[in-house]
Amino acid sequence: MNTNNLENLRHSCSHLMAAAIMELWPKAKLTLGPAIEDGFYYDVDFGDEKISDADFPKIEAKMHDIVKNWKSFEKIEVDKKEALKDYKDNPYKTEIISDLDGVITYYECGKFADLCRGGHVEHPSSELKHFKLLSIAGAYWRGDEKNKMLTRIYGTIFPSQKELDEYLTLKEEAKKRDHRKLGKELDLFTFSDMVGAGLPLYTPKGALIRRLVNEYVESVQSKEGYMQVWTPQIAKADLFKTSGHYDHYKDSMFKVISNYSEEEFYLKPMNCPQHTQIYASQARSYRDLPIRMTDFAMLYRDEKPGELSGLARVRSFSQDDCHIFCREDQVDSEVDRALAMTKEIMETFGLTYKYRLSTRDPKNPDKYIGDPKIWDKTEKWAEEIMKRNNIEYFQGPGEAAFYAPKMDLIAKDSLGREWQLSTVQIDYFLPERFKLTYIDSDGKEKRPVMIHRAIVGSPERFLMILIEHFAGNFPTWLTPVQVKILPIAERHIEYANKVLEGLKNAGIRAELDDRSETLGNKIRNAQTEKVAYMLILGDKEIEKTAVSVRKRNGQDSGSKDLRIFIEDIRREIDEKIIN
Numbered sequence: 001m002n003t004n005n006l007e008n009l010r011h012s013c014s015h016l017m018a019a020a021i022m023e024l025w026p027k028a029k030l031t032l033g034p035a036i037e038d039g040f041y042y043d044v045d046f047g048d049e050k051i052s053d054a055d056f057p058k059i060e061a062k063m064h065d066i067v068k069n070w071k072s073f074e075k076i077e078v079d080k081k082e083a084l085k086d087y088k089d090n091p092y093k094t095e096i097i098s099d100l101d102g103v104i105t106y107y108e109c110g111k112f113a114d115l116c117r118g119g120h121v122e123h124p125s126s127e128l129k130h131f132k133l134l135s136i137a138g139a140y141w142r143g144d145e146k147n148k149m150l151t152r153i154y155g156t157i158f159p160s161q162k163e164l165d166e167y168l169t170l171k172e173e174a175k176k177r178d179h180r181k182l183g184k185e186l187d188l189f190t191f192s193d194m195v196g197a198g199l200p201l202y203t204p205k206g207a208l209i210r211r212l213v214n215e216y217v218e219s220v221q222s223k224e225g226y227m228q229v230w231t232p233q234i235a236k237a238d239l240f241k242t243s244g245h246y247d248h249y250k251d252s253m254f255k256v257i258s259n260y261s262e263e264e265f266y267l268k269p270m271n272c273p274q275h276t277q278i279y280a281s282q283a284r285s286y287r288d289l290p291i292r293m294t295d296f297a298m299l300y301r302d303e304k305p306g307e308l309s310g311l312a313r314v315r316s317f318s319q320d321d322c323h324i325f326c327r328e329d330q331v332d333s334e335v336d337r338a339l340a341m342t343k344e345i346m347e348t349f350g351l352t353y354k355y356r357l358s359t360r361d362p363k364n365p366d367k368y369i370g371d372p373k374i375w376d377k378t379e380k381w382a383e384e385i386m387k388r389n390n391i392e393y394f395q396g397p398g399e400a401a402f403y404a405p406k407m408d409l410i411a412k413d414s415l416g417r418e419w420q421l422s423t424v425q426i427d428y429f430l431p432e433r434f435k436l437t438y439i440d441s442d443g444k445e446k447r448p449v450m451i452h453r454a455i456v457g458s459p460e461r462f463l464m465i466l467i468e469h470f471a472g473n474f475p476t477w478l479t480p481v482q483v484k485i486l487p488i489a490e491r492h493i494e495y496a497n498k499v500l501e502g503l504k505n506a507g508i509r510a511e512l513d514d515r516s517e518t519l520g521n522k523i524r525n526a527q528t529e530k531v532a533y534m535l536i537l538g539d540k541e542i543e544k545t546a547v548s549v550r551k552r553n554g555q556d557s558g559s560k561d562l563r564i565f566i567e568d569i570r571r572e573i574d575e576k577i578i579n
Helices: 003-024 053-067 080-086 091-098 161-177 179-185 204-223 237-243 245-252 272-279 328-348 372-388 429-433 459-469 490-505 519-528 539-544 562-574
Strands: 039-045 074-078 104-109 112-115 130-140 149-158 227-229 234-236 265-267 291-295 298-300 316-318 321-326 352-359 393-397 406-412 418-427 449-454 483-487 510-512 533-537 546-551 556-561
Touching: 003 039, 003 053, 003 104, 003 112, 003 130, 003 149, 053 130, 074 080, 080 091, 080 104, 091 112, 130 161, 149 161, 161 179, 161 459, 179 459, 204 227, 204 291, 204 328, 204 459, 234 237, 237 245, 237 265, 237 272, 237 429, 272 291, 272 321, 272 429, 272 449, 316 459, 321 328, 328 372, 328 406, 328 418, 328 449, 352 372, 372 406, 372 418, 418 429, 418 459, 429 449, 483 490, 483 519, 490 510, 490 533, 490 539, 490 562, 519 533, 533 539, 539 546, 539 556, 546 562, 556 562
Parallel strands: 227 291, 352 393, 483 510, 483 533
Antiparallel strands: 039 149, 074 104, 104 112, 130 149, 234 265, 291 321, 298 316, 321 449, 352 406, 406 418, 418 449, 533 546, 546 556
């Protein structure tokens, strides 16, 4: 089934769910019920009624009963006055209708009619069968916290029972891998109401993984001539007014008030404006270019509270950010270099991917700065670059940044879910707005081109993806505790300490569990912590200067000479093998 047909199927099912709700709760007030990426939802005002997922079975049963008599969706056209009369008791529909002009359309199926623009299946009684209600949540009317909190019921539907079952199985697996659940179990990060929503706090283990990811990215890019800089987390509003972020992004920025100055400051939401000022701090020659600046400084964006979700969407984060200032004739080689680095890093983490060419929204030209002819040039150029590099890509109209088109990497995790990570952007406009120059070989001033580049993007969001991708079973090089040493009895502890010393001397993160617990309990605890390897030590191991190796998946690898084990795990760590 193509995308449009699937969207129609899901939108039709939102009507069916709404019809069932109105039969079960006649005083409820319907608002909006769109199709979404993996299903549909409907926001409903139930008044004083309390609805929970315990009500799902009776809603689903009513849906199955109603749909038997649904033959087709019939379009009904009325004028605005009549529509307002029909919905006089529903302030939400009244508000929607008040914003509309011209003819108002309803769609009726069976005994149920709803305000709607259309997009439905042709044979509802035979097509609306394989559905499931999934979850319930609160949602402010039209996403505004000042409005009333409504009840949002999510559901999904597929053309066949097989597809629905596969989706539900995937959904259950995703629950097990939920980074918020595993992050707590593995003691990686936490949130505090006293610190603030969307501001993650990393424990030693979580901070270690975050640092290892950043250090790996830095090791790759430093080999390619990238130099790390560090910039303040606040800047004057004037900086963002010049860059264009003030006009296009201010609503997502935190304002900072000084006790001693009337100047307007903001926490920075991105690094690029400050990097222009490092470039502008001295005269530049064509011989100096390209200049490649990377930055891991913290960034801040004022996300809406209802949109915050674990590490997936936060208010404080960093990026493996880079800005390259180069001549126009250097753009191709610099972008190729960035794409090659990205490929290497994605392969290290075992992520497959494709690219999206994010271009302008032709219906909203006011969203973008600069000369449309430059946009035409850079959009075409980006497409040529991806074709030259044999990169699979798809079009993303309307997804461009306000200053440049983007080559966005969409990674696929082990569950087949897609995440946007890397980006490359060819930007002529920020150098123009900041009046950046270099002296060319002919002695004349020219503008550099600015390339924006990130690989894993935000380490916060990337950590979320890694947790769920690996289900917490990180590759050994990323695992906080790589080896847990488990002596069987007290008499084996002395040898266990010698093993611990040998592992630590080899740079391996190891811990000794010398508690007076049974071996079975120690093994279960280590598996819960998702330690990569357990070394079980008893009389035989002491006699042979060996270790009995057990992997976190429960596989026993048998006895191994301690020296050989250290060599093997050291190679696994150094080569960043995915085990």
